[in-house]
Amino acid sequence: MRKIFNIFSASVLTAAMLFSSTALYAGNEDRAGQAGASELLINPWARSTGWGSANSASINGLEAMYMNVAGISFTRRTEILFAHTQWLVGSGTSINSFGLTQKIGEAGVLGLGIMSMGFGDLAVTTVDQPEGTGSFFSPRYMNIGLAYAKTFSNSIHGGIAVKVISESIANAKAQGFAFDAGIQYVTRLGNKENPLRKDNFSFGISLRNVGPPMRFSGDGFSVRGLVSSTGTSLTMEQRSAKFEMPSLLNIGVTYIYRISEAHRLSFAGTFTSNSFSKDQFRGGLEYGFKQYFALRGGYVYEKGQNSDVNSTTAFTGPAAGASVGVPFGKEKQGSFAVDYSWVATKPFQGNHSIGVRINL
DSSP: OHHHHHHHHHHHHHHHHHHHHHHHTTTGGGGGGOBBOOOGOOOOOHHHTTHHHHHTTOOOSSHHHHGGHHHGGGGOOOEEEEEEEESSTOOOOEEEEEEEEEEETTTTEEEEEEEEOOOEEEOOOOSSSTTTOOOEOOOEEEEEEEEEEEEOOEEEEEEEEEEEEEEEOOSSSEEEEEEEEEEEEEOOOOOOOOSSOOOOEEEEEEEEOOOOOBBBSSSGGGEEEOOOOTTTTTEEEEEOBBOOOOOEEEEEEEEEESSSSSEEEEEEEEEEEESSOOOOOEEEEEEEEEEEEEEEEEEOOOOOOOTTOOOOOOOOEEEEEEEEEEESGGHHHHHEEEEEEEEESSOOOOEEEEEEEEEE
């Protein structure tokens, strides 16, 4: 009975994926530039960015909080992750990320993720001093996410997350929140006669960055003026326009080909439907040797990305990365790993991410 239920669930999920990709293929380019909080579209983790964030169907552990929150349900006990990214090298932008996931009970997992984005020190300028006043300020973006995921059966995993968003400059700030939800379906093709044929296909759907509009406020919107009739000086507070969240839908599939017990090849693809920008197609390939080594590459395509006239992104498509790990503990269930990724950009010198991952 469970086998029939799993096959039925897989069929329904696949049909939903095909329907959604057909309905959402056109995207909504006319709304481009109308959303804010664009840092929510940035993947700060080194392992998944190495193959173009194509593995939304099979991503697991803390990194799943960015692409498909259902994946954190695969945490065995505790995972701790640190990452640093030099974003668009040459722009002075950097990203620091930290988080952990913790198994609770038999099937549940809690996750906490923090992302901080800095832009360096910027000079304060005025109309009278356009070259700078000698003062500086440091813009700062920060996202804090709390997630819960659960394994509902051997094949079905689901999760939900809430994120608190904060953006600030010297005299204005905006705060808001958004929700993510996702599901992953993992096929169970293995059997006693052929143990290598196991977990070969994964399907995933995730909806991200759904929340109410945000608005900037602060002293930066205050203007001092004179009442012409009385000469009285007044301070007036202007209201900024609201901006929407950059919501999106990910639909992905991953196939794992196990060459032997030690070697594997993973093929992944994800279609991303953006509500406020062009749709994207992501493809990736990863080779892995046990828990010791992994090498990966990917490509992200969106319409007009390599055109000098029609391009609306700094990314040109290619991505690559690698991981080196050392198992430890009883039965080598724990591990310590270092991840690295590179993403090609133009005209900047790419993105470089490095991370440390600890599984206890």
